[in-house]
Amino acid sequence: MAVYSWPSREATAVIGKEYDRLDGLAKVTGAAKYTYDVNLKNQLVAVALGCPHAHCKITKLDVAAAEKTPGVVAVHIFEHAAVGSEVQWQGELLAVVAAESEAAARAGVDTIKLEFEELDVFTEDENLDAAEKAERTGKGGGKTELEREPGDDDDEDEFIEQEIARLFKASKYVVEGYYGIDAITHCCLEPHGSTVEWKDGKLVAYLSTQNVSGTDEGFARDLKLTSDDVEVKCDYIGGGFGSKFAPDYWAVAAAKISKETGRPVKFLLSRDQELKIAGNRPSGYMRVRLGADENGVLTIWDSHHWGTAGYKGGGVSQTVMPYVIRPKNYRRIATTIKSNTAQSRAWRAPNHPQACAMSQTAIDDVAAKMGANSYDVFAANLRAGNVDSQHPDAANTYLAEMARGAALIDWKANWHAHGKGKSRGSIVDGLGMALHTWGGTANNSDCRLKISPDGGVESFCGSQDLGTGTRTVIAQVLAETFGLGIRDVRVNVGSSKYPASGASGGSTTVGGVSESHRRAGQDALEKIFELAAKELGAAANSLEAVGGKVRVKGTDKAISWKKACTLLGLKPLEVTASYKRGDQSTLSSSGVCGVQMAHVEVDKETGVIKVKKFVAVQDQGLVINPKTCKSQIYGAMIMGIAAALYERRITDPKSGAFVNAELADYKLARLGDVGDLVVDLYEPESERSRGVIGNGEPPAISPKAAIANAVANALGVRVPVIPLTPKRVLDALAKA
Amino acid sequence: MKAFEYASPRTEAEIVDLLSAEPGKTEILAGGTDLVGLMKKMIVTPDRVVNIMDVPTLRSIDELPDGSVSIGAAVTLDDVLAHPYIDIYPAIKQAIRGISSMQLQAQGTLGGEVCQRPRCWFYRNGDGLLSPDVAEGANEFHAILGNSGPAKFVNSSRIAPALIALDAQLRVVGPEEDEQFVPVAAFFRSPHREGQREHVLEPNQFVSHILLPPIEGRTCATYEVRHGEGPDYPLAAAAAALQFDGFGIVRDANVVLGQVAPMPWISQEAADVLRGRKVDEALAETAGQAAVSRATPLSQNEFKVQLAKVAVKRAILLAAGYETGGF
Structure with a gap:
């Protein structure tokens, strides 16, 4: 069996080179068919009624008029909406109407008679006192870690209190602060949903999903089928960010209606439903006290944070606090809050962005209190070993990345102490930074590779391309392996009928598909070499595949790739390969750092903030395609x-209504708001030799803390809760 | 969206014939960037939509014999922006540029912009225009002036403050052959009961033209405080038109705030501060302060008082040819 490995940097022809996405042209010309674009002959269009109230008991749900509405073919009431049921958040789907047209379905929905009893509503997740009063809080766990241990005779709780008090007393600087970050939604441009049809008793689901190979089971379970009876297809997806791992009950409903009516059904959420029910990131708010020595090295951290992940409670996990910069002595406690909002879903690096936003802002306030350079305080903590990161050589990597970031943003020249910069009228500027970490382990991935006697190379893998360049990366891996160009290979992803590959979540895709395709490629190449060896009169292990040829290493003796493949005879060569998450491999590993630095301007009269320049330095092991890799980071920034x-x-x-569940009111950054974005891929040999590591998550973690710190540096005042809206900036300035 | 009848007349008379006297039965389509969204959400459910984009008389910009400029209601915002006749009214161009959206500017029209419905999310989510929940609800972006009645939304037009500051008039046609000229300053009203519109048009009337009087030496500007660079609505805005004597003294002034009240808010107080004085930053600041002196913020929007003050100050400075500060 081949020893799986990557060629050296010098020996690569395709890997590490920038390529446009293979599907780029199809996307920009509109030829690419997203789930929303799939329209099947004779299809019905389904539209759902969402619950108008954030907490209520259904007392009547009468769909008789909907059933009689012209054009309406079927009406389905969800089980959780039966009379007597309690609905816990606004927007939860109650009934769905399938009709000949969207207009007819909407008209049908409009006739549904809904009555409900309003129940108490709570959505003020920032207000811990109010949550306690409303009996909405729960324990979110906690941990205390102290270098000194209690003596045999000590009461442990008492010892902890005394030891923490002692550490604070011994600290040169003590910062007490309040920090927070509101809940946001995934806001996928393509809403959740599917178009489904039945063919010969089997279900074909065009599903907008991050999990092609894993959602067939979800349909099968709910429809009492086996996975073999379901094919999930997704060629292109318009955003997922962690919210599209399951079929969701609405896609299952589409399948049921399709079966019942014998017609394909298209059912995608409306915009407000997408924002209200299809994914959000938990909020987090924290009170913290921290102590530091004369260099700003943290000696003690004592925090309590709270927030909500929805009606079941939950929130930001306490396990990631304090984030990356972690002293040896700390106590962290979390409280969860039950809010009448939909339950959260994984959002790009679950827990990390909030933990980073809450804790690295507090660390920056140590620098502010000292009148010190934030860079020095972060560096001092890293040098002192106050670091908690998934990267095996974290402190050195962060320090190296910080140095590169500082050069790119000209930290030294642009730095001033907090609030001490020169102002230009009402405009002040500031610098801020933050650090992050993530795993990015390769996911399970199987693939099948077919080499045809005419030299064609085609792969099949039940992964999906979220728009991040998965197809292109696979093509590069195969092209590199066979010494071909990336358009000489044909890559197939996006069907559950292909060999199973893991869900695209957790920054696991690039590692997984690189593993499976490199393995299959090397196995296939070994077989081709065996055949070519006879032809070339050389040993199989002396051959290499480069430049469209199979060649005896170090000689001109070669046959073309096509010629080598004719040696297969009449039948194509088929190879399968499998990578199981956690298998040790030189092709991939996990654990990254990452540093981001922001330079902002703030108008003190209006509270408006502009990002001038924003730098991201990111390691991710071996980079297959620097272009798509950088794109991923630009997107995250x-x-x-x-x-x-x-x-x-x-x-x-009062009502708990999600009032800005429309893109007109749900404010996002536009092109004019992003400033000068600079991405630096950190890939020295020490990183490259670690193999492929995913980078979907990590660059999405630091921006909030880096920008908030830059604003605090500009103003000399902390704006505690993110997003930093003009209102919050003005409120913070007024309080100062 | 409810099924509707679509009419695309070619003359003003045909438009009037197609409009119903009954509220809500017919709607005018003048670009559709607002109307179509409202129809999709079934906030408005007309039986008939009357497209005025194909009426040639509503699509031109002309100079009238008295030196006024007449802009057809169906002229797109981009066409207004590009037209040389409008160069002397920078307040209008600045307001259009602030929209920052190729799509809205290419498709939206001046008449549609002035008549657009409030962005209030209570209204857009189907709770009505005068929802009693606003006073203690999510009212961060609601009115800080003129909000003692049931209306607490803000008028969303970005160009109306400039039109009022410039003493513009609207030509209103209908019912039947009626034609009248209404100052933009008198066009808007604060509704007192649900179903009332935010302007004085009857259901069977429509705005055909916007008339800008000759500039006659006045200077003008619009300043918007915007959260970001995108096509979101401003947090507060103001337009100022100033008439100077030959010595840099303000002889007359109009100051109009946008996004702060159910109607564009004419600030007599700010104008009074300016009259008879020379503009400098301190005076502009005082005028800004005067403009918000009667502000009555709601539970969540006190910050808008500061923003409105700054908008007025900067609009005055810009109109007077000074640096405004800010970005």
Whole structure:
């Protein structure tokens, strides 16, 4: 069996080179068919009634008029909406109407008679006192870690209190602060949903999903089929960010209606439903006290944070606090809050962005209190070993990345102490930084590779391309392996009928598909070499595939790739390969760092913030395609600017209604708001030799804290809760 | 969207014939960037939509014998922006540029912009225009002036403050052959009961033209405080038109705030501060302060008082040819 490995940097022809996405042209010309674009002959269009109230008991749900509405073919009431049921958040789907047209379905929905008893509503997740009063809080766990241990005779609780008090007393600097970050929604441009049809008793589901190979089971379970009876297809997806792993009950409903009516059904959520029910990120708010020595090295951290992940409670996990910069002595406690909002879904690096936004802002306030350079305080903590990261050589990597970031943003020249910069009229500027970490382990991935006697190379893998370039990366891996160009190979992803591959979540895709395709490629190549060896009169292990040829290494003796493949005879060569998550491999590993630095301007009269320049330095092991890799980081930075300055779920304090569940009111960063974005891929040999690591998550973590710190540096005042809206900036300035 | 009848007349007379006297039965389509969204959400459910984009008399910009400029209601915002006749009214161009959306500017029209419905999310989510929940609800972006009645939304037009500051008039046609000229300043009203519109048009009347009087040496500007660079509505805005004597003294002034009240808010107080004085930053600041002196913010929007003050100050400075500060 081949020893799986990557060629050295010098020996690569395709890997590490920038390529446009293979499907780029199809996308920009509109030829690419997203789930929303799939329209099947004779299809019905389904539209759902969402619950208008954030917490109520259904007392009547009469669909008789809907059933009689012209054009309506079927009406389905969801089980959770039966009379007597309690609905816990606004927008939850109650009934769905399938009709000949969207207009007819909407007209049908409009006739549904809904009555409900209003129940108590709570959505003020920032207000811990109010949550306690409303009996909405729960324990979110906690941990205390102290270097000194209690003596045999000590009461443990008493010891902890005394030891924490002692550490604070011994600290040169003590910062007490309040920090927070509101809930945001995934806001997928393509809403959740599917178009489904039955063929010969089997279900074909065109589903907007991050999990092609895993959602067939979800349909099968709910429809009492086996996975073999379901094919999930997704060629292109318009955004998922962690919210599209399951079929969801609405896609299952579409399948049921399709079966019942014998017609294909198209059912995608409306925009407000998408924002209200199809994914959000938990909020987090924290009170913290921290102590530091004369260099700003943290000696003690004592925090309590709270927030909500929805009606079941939940919130930001306490396990990631304090984030990356972690002293040896700390106590962290979390409280969960039950809010009448839909339950959260995984959002790009679950828990990390909030933890980073809450804790690295507090660390920056140590620098502010000291009048020190934030860079020095972060560096001092790293040098002192106050670091908690998934990267095996974290402190050194962060320090190296910080140095590169500082050069790119000209930290030294642009730095001033907090609030001490020169102002230009009402405009002040500031610098801020933050650090992050993530795993990015390769996911399970199987693939099948077919080499045809005419030299054609085609792969099949039940992965999906979220728009991040998965197809292109697979093509590069195969092209590199066979010494071909990336358009000489044909890549197939996006069907559950292909060999199973893991869901695209957790930054696991690039590692997984690189593993499976490199393995299959090397196995296939070994067989081709065996055949070519006879032809070339050389040993199989002396051959290489380069430049469209199979060649005896170090000689001119070669046959073309096509010629080598004719040696297969009449039948194509088929190879399958499998990678199981966690298998040790030189092809992939996990654990990254990442540093981001922001330079912002703030108008003190209006509270408006502009990002001038934003730098991301990111390691991710071996980079297959620097272009798509950088694109992923640009996207994360833009998403981060949106979350730092603009976006949040706004609920009405009385009714709990999610009032800005429309893109017109749900503010996001636009092109003019993102400033000068600079991405630096950190890939020295020490990183490259670690193999492929995913980078979907990590660059989306730091933006909030980096920008908030830059604003605090500009103003000399902390704006505690993110997003940093003009209102919050003005409120913070007024309080100061 | 409810099924509707679509009419695309060619003359003003045909438009009038197609409009119903009954509220809500017919709607005018003048670009559709607002109307179509409202219809999709079934906030408005007309039986008939009357497209005025194909009426040639509503699509031109002309100079009238008295030096006024007449802009057809169906002229797109981009066409207004590009037209040389409008160069002397920078307040209008600045307001259009602030929209920052190729799509809205290419498709939206001046008449549609002035008559657009409020962005209030209570209204857009189907709770009506005068929802009693606003006073203690999610009212961060609602009115801080003129909000003692049932209306607490803000008028969303970005160009109306400039039109009022410039003493513009609207030509209103209908019912039947009626034609009248209404100052933009008298066009808007604060509704007192659900179903009332935010302007004085009867259901069977429509705005055919916007008439800008000759500039006659006045200077003008619009300043919007915007959260970001995108096509979101401003948090507060103001337009100012100033008439100077030969010595840099303000002889007359109009100051109109946008996005702060159920109607564009004419600030007599700010104008009074300016009259007879020389504009400098301190005076503009005082005028800004005067403009918000009667502000009555709601539970969540006190910050808008500061923003409105700054908008007025900067609009005055810009109109007077000074640096405004800010970005």
